[in-house]
Amino acid sequence: MPSVTVRDVLRLALPLGTTISAGSAGLGRQVTWVATLRSTLPAFAELRGGELAVLAVDAIRTLDTRLSLAVLVRRLGQAPIPVAGVVALGTITNDDVTAAEEARLPLLQLPEGTDLREVEREITRLVSDYEAQFERRGAQLYDLLTQRSLAGAGLPGLLDLMAERTGQSVACYAPNGELRAQRGRGSARVALQALRPTAAGDASMLNQQIWVELIGPRDFPTGYLAVAGTALDTWDREAAQRGAAALALELAKEQAVQAAEDRLRGDFVSNILSGPPGDLAAALQRGQELGYTLTVPHMAVLVKIDDAGPSALARLSGTIQNELTRRGIPAPLSRRESSVLCMLPTATNARPRELVEQLRERLLIDYPQVLLAVGTPVATLAEWRRSLEEAEQAMVLGRQLFGPGRVLAFSDLGVYRLLVRLRETPELWTFYRETLSRLADYDQRQGADLIKTLDAYFNHLGNLRATSGALHVHRNTLLYRLERIKDISGMDLDNAEEHFALWLALRAHRVLSTIEEG
Template sequence: MMKITVGELLQLPAMRGAELIAGQGGLDRIITSVNIMEVPEITRYIKGNELLLTTTYPIKDDIKAQRRLIIDLHREGVAALAIKPIFYGNEVPAVMVELANELNIPLIRLPDDASFNDILNPVLGEILNRQASILRRNEETHQALTAIVLAGGSLEEIAQMLATLQGCPISIHSANWQRLIFSVPLQISEHVPGSTLQAMKELALGLNENLMKMDALHAADGHYRVVRDGLTLAFRTHPVTVARETFAHLVVWLFLPDSTGYDILAMEQASTVVALEITKLRAVATVEQRFRSYFIEDIIQGKIESRSIAISRGVSYGWDLGASFIPVLLEIDEFRRFYHQPEPSPAQILRRLWNAVSVSTAVYARGCIVVDRGTRILALLRATGSVGGQDAGQIIGGMAEMINEELREQENVSVSFGVGRRIEDILGLRTALNQATAALEIGQLINGPASVTSFDDLGFYRVLFANHNRDAMNQFSQDLLRPLLESDRSHNTDFIHTLEIVLKCNGNLRAASRELFVHYNTLRYRVSRIEEMTKLDLGSFQGMLNLQIALMIQRMNRHRSAE
């Protein structure tokens, strides 16, 4: 600990004979200066973290003033009060002792022969020496970090330097708490058991916002304590922020009982260097990702016509394009709304989506190929074999759940998935991508946000999606539904919604009336009006089929016009 505490003050030679008589719980208070009280209104001249020396002569006969003094010192954040009680028969007034214990303000009784000058000078000297030591250490930290940056050092080197400097483990995490680095000091006290280090390492791997909210005892200033298998693990988090965006998290793992023995300034200095390094890594990753996306786009556009050439080029990116793949297309639901708000920006939202996708593929689908397509992300999931005994559907479902949970907590957004058919030849990616696109767009339409829709589950929508004669389809839908739509607009008749529910219930009017919360006879009247206006019989298969198709076309058109 670089700053002097009240407990350490009592160990100094200048405090020989001094006795702590109250405020045991405040021994860890920091002392930054010393003051002497010999006037009644001392609170106008004191400041936080001071050691106050006094005989309390101005208030020796005023019990209310003695009580008020303790309360005022507590309010101002004074570190400790040291009294030379020569005017009280060498006993500190009971009211001051009682209140100091209640407020945890260290109350020290000085010996009769104590000289304030003999205390003042050594304590100030100790404070100045420690401050000079802090400045030297900060300079050493600055030079060490600068050397790492100039040498093109990595996050591993930064973490190792910090761990050695702090004398305790350091971990660096991504913005969404994925552990990137865990480093331990080169030399660790023999009193630290290996089980503690292992528990810290394992907890760092599973660190996340939920754990810190639900499972950890949270103290002030980012301090946390978590109990694991009977071990109490303490750590402090330091966010690495750039332009109000969290880039990463620095975590210092503390050895108990001394959970404050580290240099906060060093962590703050390191945060700047980590931000620079992560910015550099992001820039490199962005360029690499752009080239990967260009390559996959060339395959989709048919610019690469040889399978062997595609496989050969894929090797340079670490991909085995000779495998079978299942295309999965992801998109944030209603992404357009982020174009019209300052925070978070569309770029920030997409970056957080990428972070969530990276974590989910690392957990569920290692080796998955992920590229961007504007505001969408294309993931090519290897279809050969399974992962951890799970089939493709389970893997995609797990990814969708993890990504949506992560983004829902961060930004209250949802992500939908469209899944195309398995391809054995990478050159068939264009067709499979079209299928995934249809599944994504129609799935958002018929299943709502946060949906996972497979192309094979689209049913008749696949026919509508593939039909290029959209004018004929639209005319078919308008001819049947126009009277109902006009009546709904002009008279609020709700015919379209009624028709949707009747068809959903397969023509069962009693079931439909319950879902619509209307009387059975009311629904029968509505159905008769629908049949009259459309000139179709809802009791016949042909009539129900025509109206179902017309509604499906209308939903697709509504979805396309909203894009």
């Protein structure tokens, strides 16, 4: 059977709210049994050493008016084999604290209204059957945590209880390892602030032992719980396991509330995007109720992860919401089929593009394949749809033109911005057919690279050496291809107007291809 210390009694037998008044240096003393104050002198009979003395302060003077808790503590501490500590119910004075410190005797104060007979039973259970009491206290801790969760205490309330029942520092983290909340002190607090857990198990930092538990399913954890201290024992790990199970319920409750709010906010955004609100004043009022100021300009920010399923999009939406909340930015979010839309207010942000770049850097930590595209700021709700369409075009065209390593902005598309506006007009299709369609058809039939050759030629400003080098072909091969381009398209690259028409048609080709991609 494991030896039982005063610290074990404090955590595994005494009621919630018990405090250490003095003698914390002696918490490692071994407890052999429990001794209660007698109704007649001597106050404690047949002490063999190592007992935990349990008493009510008011009952001491009924034995002898000359007795006080301080006197009794000194006597118990000076015995040939002293007791392990004193557990007192009632007022503890400075003299009592001084006496306990001098005797290096732990003095624990019970919360008001404690039943001393129940305290005696709990200590007896722990000393006589440690394993059973250990399991019982673990179950009690889980019950207390779930009760607090149901009472609406939230993460802080649950962590308060964890810290109180372990005497250690505790912290809760998001799935990406970002600190959400903590209760701690000293080096342990600093260590938990620096920790970014990615898995369960032991860790160490700043001379602190840390134990990390997964919260939620192993494949898709909803977070991490960490316990830190100069020394951790089996109870700390047991408490962490029970705490993680209770926190999983708390986080599931949070997610359910967040999902309901997301649906509400998403429906609000969807209604605006579906067409101009019939009652603008009512829409503005509804937005205000949801925490938004819709009278300022907004711009669409589209966040996408390729092949992301509903659960991944839900996590992505939560991460974006948390980051915006941390920055104090109320922005409507809407989860779409394969992306998350954020209508970012720009009036309060002098550099909205810079903010989006920072958001991208933050998201890359958890989502290495994330893509962000932005439309231009618009002043009214009726224009939100246009900003979204611009962000969608920037997502497709910007990815082709610039690659995924930056925020894809509609304002960066140059002449493509004009062509996007024209892509479904008959004039652009007619222009394309008259300039480049025959070349595109030939490439498709013959498996040729004439359009690729033409693109490289324009990108290198007509420099034959640079173009042939980029295409990895001989200069004569390039000249042959350019002649074939002239013959098939009927356009002469030496003619300034026809040269420009082919350049523009090549860009129209990219834009028109996005109709199928979009």
